Amino acid sequence: xxxxxxxxxxxxxxxxxxxxxxxxxxxxxxxxxxxxxxxxxxxxxxxxxxxxxxxxxxxxxxxxxxxxxxxxxxxxxxxxxxxxxxxxxxxxxxxxxxxxxxxxxxxxxxxxxxxxxxxxxxxxxxxxxxxxxxxxxxxxxxxxxxxxxxxxxxxxxxxxxxxxxxxxxxxxxxxxxxxxxxxxxxxxxxxxxxxxxxxxxxxxxxxxxxxxxxxxxxxxxxxxxxxxxxxxxxxxxxxxxxxxxxxxxxxxxxxxxxxxxxxxxxxxxxxxxxxxxxxxxxxxxxxxxxxxxxxxxxxxxxxxxxxxxxxxxxxx
Amino acid sequence: xxxxxxxxxxxxxxxxxxxxxxxxxxxxxxxxxxxxxxxxxxxxxxxxxxxxxxxxxxxxxxxxxxxxxxxxxxxxxxxxxxxxxxxxxxxxxxxxxxxxxxxxxxxxxxxxxxxxxxxxxxxxxxxxxxxxxxxxxxxxxxxxxxxxxxxxxxxxxxxxxxxxxxxxxxxxxxxxxxxxxxxxxxxxxxxxxxxxxxxxxxxxxxxxxxxxxxxxxxxxxxxxxxxxxxxxxxxxxxxxxxxxxxxxxxxxxxxxxxxxxxxxxxxxxxxxxxxxxxxxxxxxxxxxxxxxxxxxxxxxxxxxxxxxxxxxxxxxxxxxxxxxxxxxxxxxxxxxxxxxxxxxxxxxxxxxxxxxxxxxxxxxxxxxxxxxxxxxxxxxxxxxxxxxxxxxxxxxxxxxxxxxxxxxxxxxxxxxxxxxxxxxxxxxxxxxxxxxxxxxxxxxxxxxxxxxxxxxxxxxxxxxxxxxxxxxxxxxxxxxxxxxxxxxxxxxxxxxxxxxxxxxxxxxxxxxxxxxxxxxxxxxxxxxxxxxxxxxxxxxxxxxxxxxxxxxxxxxxxxxxxxxxxxxxxxxxxxxxxxxx
Numbered sequence: 001x002x003x004x005x006x007x008x009x010x011x012x013x014x015x016x017x018x019x020x021x022x023x024x025x026x027x028x029x030x031x032x033x034x035x036x037x038x039x040x041x042x043x044x045x046x047x048x049x050x051x052x053x054x055x056x057x058x059x060x061x062x063x064x065x066x067x068x069x070x071x072x073x074x075x076x077x078x079x080x081x082x083x084x085x086x087x088x089x090x091x092x093x094x095x096x097x098x099x100x101x102x103x104x105x106x107x108x109x110x111x112x113x114x115x116x117x118x119x120x121x122x123x124x125x126x127x128x129x130x131x132x133x134x135x136x137x138x139x140x141x142x143x144x145x146x147x148x149x150x151x152x153x154x155x156x157x158x159x160x161x162x163x164x165x166x167x168x169x170x171x172x173x174x175x176x177x178x179x180x181x182x183x184x185x186x187x188x189x190x191x192x193x194x195x196x197x198x199x200x201x202x203x204x205x206x207x208x209x210x211x212x213x214x215x216x217x218x219x220x221x222x223x224x225x226x227x228x229x230x231x232x233x234x235x236x237x238x239x240x241x242x243x244x245x246x247x248x249x250x251x252x253x254x255x256x257x258x259x260x261x262x263x264x265x266x267x268x269x270x271x272x273x274x275x276x277x278x279x280x281x282x283x284x285x286x287x288x289x290x291x292x293x294x295x296x297x298x299x300x301x302x303x304x305x306x307x308x309x310x311x312x313x314x315x316x
Numbered sequence: 317x318x319x320x321x322x323x324x325x326x327x328x329x330x331x332x333x334x335x336x337x338x339x340x341x342x343x344x345x346x347x348x349x350x351x352x353x354x355x356x357x358x359x360x361x362x363x364x365x366x367x368x369x370x371x372x373x374x375x376x377x378x379x380x381x382x383x384x385x386x387x388x389x390x391x392x393x394x395x396x397x398x399x400x401x402x403x404x405x406x407x408x409x410x411x412x413x414x415x416x417x418x419x420x421x422x423x424x425x426x427x428x429x430x431x432x433x434x435x436x437x438x439x440x441x442x443x444x445x446x447x448x449x450x451x452x453x454x455x456x457x458x459x460x461x462x463x464x465x466x467x468x469x470x471x472x473x474x475x476x477x478x479x480x481x482x483x484x485x486x487x488x489x490x491x492x493x494x495x496x497x498x499x500x501x502x503x504x505x506x507x508x509x510x511x512x513x514x515x516x517x518x519x520x521x522x523x524x525x526x527x528x529x530x531x532x533x534x535x536x537x538x539x540x541x542x543x544x545x546x547x548x549x550x551x552x553x554x555x556x557x558x559x560x561x562x563x564x565x566x567x568x569x570x571x572x573x574x575x576x577x578x579x580x581x582x583x584x585x586x587x588x589x590x591x592x593x594x595x596x597x598x599x600x601x602x603x604x605x606x607x608x609x610x611x612x613x614x615x616x617x618x619x620x621x622x623x624x625x626x627x628x629x630x631x632x633x634x635x636x637x638x639x640x641x642x643x644x645x646x647x648x649x650x651x652x653x654x655x656x657x658x659x660x661x662x663x664x665x666x667x668x669x670x671x672x673x674x675x676x677x678x679x680x681x682x683x684x685x686x687x688x689x690x691x692x693x694x695x696x697x698x699x700x701x702x703x704x705x706x707x708x709x710x711x712x713x714x715x716x717x718x719x720x721x722x723x724x725x726x727x728x729x730x731x732x733x734x735x736x737x738x739x740x741x742x743x744x745x746x747x748x749x750x751x752x753x754x755x756x757x758x759x760x761x762x763x764x765x766x767x768x769x770x771x772x773x774x775x776x777x778x779x780x781x782x783x784x785x786x787x788x789x790x791x792x793x794x795x796x797x798x799x800x801x802x803x804x805x806x807x808x809x810x811x812x813x814x815x816x817x818x819x820x821x822x823x824x825x826x827x828x829x830x831x832x833x834x835x836x837x838x839x840x841x842x843x844x845x846x847x848x849x850x851x852x853x854x855x856x857x858x859x860x861x862x863x864x865x866x867x868x869x870x871x872x873x874x875x876x877x878x879x880x881x882x883x884x885x886x887x888x889x890x891x892x893x894x895x896x897x
Contacts, residue, residue: 032769036777038406046808047777085406086554087570095570151602158606159630167400167607168596169572262600266571270599279769 099267110191119202141196246302395894401882407554411499423886426540426559435891459526485513589893639873644857649786661723663850668716669756687854713756728758735785736771
């Protein structure tokens with residue numbers, strides 16, 4: 001197991017390096033300039049100011065040189081400073097990270113809470129009205145973009161109930177109840193989309209497992225349908241679902257950008273949007289690296305969980 | 317309970333179409349000033365009236381105004397107001413940015429040397445009368461000198477490193493010589509030579525040459541007097557903002573918002589009235605509207621006419637104020653330094669081929685200005701009429717065709733139209749203009765929509781070509797910006813490639829002229845010349861709508877200075893109060 005983990009971590013290194021190269025290169029290829037965006041706030045942009053600021057931020061160096069300086073800083077744990085705000089990126093990430101992690105975890109919990117039961121019930125009552133209802137719910141979740149769902153939710157809740165989640169953020173440590181009140185709806189919106197994916201995967205893998213000989217044997221031995229479903233069939237059907245969760249994490253993080261903006265959450269997504277809008281190279285580069293590491297780490301955890309779910313699996 | 321059943325509520329039950337709007341405007345004619353004055357004084361009048369309107373192309377100002385529900389005769393103190401804003405500033409340094417994300421907050425924490433009247437002080441929303449802020453009086457011994465006497469006993473906020481010390485003339489010297497030296501305000505102060513301080517209560521601004529606009533430059537809601545100690549200790553003003561103003565900053569949380577509380581030592585006794593305010597950063601428009609509907613926010617702005625109706629329907633006790641635009645911020649820019657746009661006949665033809673009235677009615681439901689660049693308050697006493705814009709602003713496809721033919725482009729031509737979508741209404745305008753030009757002149761413009769950094773870089777670096785949906789600097793501007801910085805041929809901010817010797821001459825004379833009436837005459841000539849040569853094809857620009865909760869009092873939007881929400885009117889918050897009954 002340790003060898004497996006070590007090997008996976010070693011494989012992660014070239015992935016992270018390649019990602020860093022890609023994001024650095026692509027960002028500098030995109031038209032628009034952080035210096036001009038920064039100077040835009042001054043109303044006029046003088047060429048001499050652009051030259052001076054480019055020199056100040058090292059942007060007048062060649063791209064390979066800039067890349068090398070940046071990688072050197074990363075290896076020392078220094079993510080640099082945002083060119084647009086001047087703020088330390090480490091500090092910005094420290095503030096934003098907990099918000100996005102909390103939102104993502106809640107979204108995953110909601111996704112599992114929505115998707116697994118509906119998937120199981122749909123599979124158990126296959127072909128019935130309940131099954132069709134479950135499938136319609138899933139299709140809606142898959143087809144409706146989460147930013148649309150979020151906008152509709154926030155608009156109609158305000159009109160019908162005169163209530164929406166607080167739009168002024170409170171951290172969990174400041175005020176746990178207000179924090180949860182604020183995060184429940186956005187997490188539900190993201191979780192609904194994830195739940196739809198989980199539901200369909202759960203239903204289809206469970207239907208396959210329910211056709212296996214050992215399940216027929218268990219029924220023949222007189223084991224009740226609920227016990228057959230949960231104790232025997234579901235655990236085997238859960239492996240692909242766990243795989244889905246790992247893969248969906250990247251989708252959740254991407255979706256967080258829009259959802260955090262709509263619900264005014266000060267998370268990584270909103271930070272990324274600001275960075276992209278203003279071509280804030282150091283900030284965007286740092287965020288992409290953080291997202292990459294999170295996705296790699298989560299996928300490793302997902303792979304490790306297979307051994308717990310299926311004792312037959314051993315890591316070479 | 318007062319009778320709230322008036323024209324607005326009756327109207328909101330029906331679709332507000334053009335005919336109904338004109339009918340209401342006719343009904344409202346003649347009582348606008350009274351209604352607005354009633355709001356300013358917190359009186360108990362209840363009316364939907366506004367100033368007269370209804371002529372084709374003239375915005376129906378006041379047709380949607382709704383005076384606050386009856387307020388108490390006395391000002392009430394206490395309470396907080398929430399002013400949500402879409403944008404967050406990069407930092408707190410007023411020297412480095414003109415963004416309203418910063419200035420609409422810090423304007424409540426600082427003072428200017430002089431300012432324009434605001435709120436209850438003003439006779440109407442377009443009153444630009446000068447009044448003192450930190451200055452109790454001023455004199456102009458010669459055209460290149462301004463001497464200010466400071467209000468005695470003004471102190472900075474009691475926070476380190478300034479610790480509540482008294483404001484002196486040295487602070488003005490540090491501030492304005494600093495603005496002139498580097499940063500976002502160098503253009504505004506390019507004619508300031510130095511500030512002398514003969515004593516601690518007197519500041520003498522010595523100019524490099526006579527400049528009639530200096531006083532007005534000092535009223536800009538982006539230039540605040542700051543304390544040098546902060547710069548000496550921290551190197552800049554990015555993290556700390558300490559002023560002499562009615563409010564003190566309590567918190568600046570990134571991506572969350574600002575909080576401020578009342579300054580107990582404010583030099584204007586009795587103000588501010590509220591205990592403090594919140595300014596949350598809420599980038600999404602639908603979220604801000606939902607926040608207003610649900611009662612989290614007390615004010616709302618940045619709305620189109622079609623946004624207002626549904627909000628009033630769901631929240632019938634909403635106060636609605638409309639401030640007519642006094643100039644356009646956007647229009648069709650043509651690269652007038654290159655063919656074919658260097659030929660005035662081509663520019664005039666394009667102007668005549670675009671139906672501005674159609675944009676005004678179909679996109680803005682009549683709630684917009686027709687389209688001119690220089691705020692009318694600088695050269696006359698009433699809004700510009702379409703006729704005053706000249707013959708080339710009149711929609712006349714046949715006349716346009718003749719002009720274009722005379723310019724040798726009878727078959728039209730192809731080009732691009734670059735823009736950034738500041739609003740969905742703008743996209744509609746761009747598309748309508750494109751369609752008009754294609755249909756009427758066979759001028760085929762391919763729309764090229766770009767993102768903000770790309771757009772801003774091309775536009776402000778003078779790298780754009782063909783045509784663009786260009787802008788001039790918005791609400792923070794002064795006469796000098798409109799008549800010199802944005803239009804003088806050699807100015808850095810002349811993004812429209814205007815190059816007209818007559819305009820340059822007028823722009824220079826306006827700068828030097830200190831007599832107000834003579835200056836107005838010169839500005840009018842510049843306005844006429846610009847339209848005659850069709851240098852910048854200004855397009856209809858939306859009126860500003862302000863929605864308020866019923867308990868918000870004494871709110872008055874002012875032309876060019878906003879109302880104290882997500883705009884440059886933050887200083888007006890000193891006059892707001894809360895009355896929850």
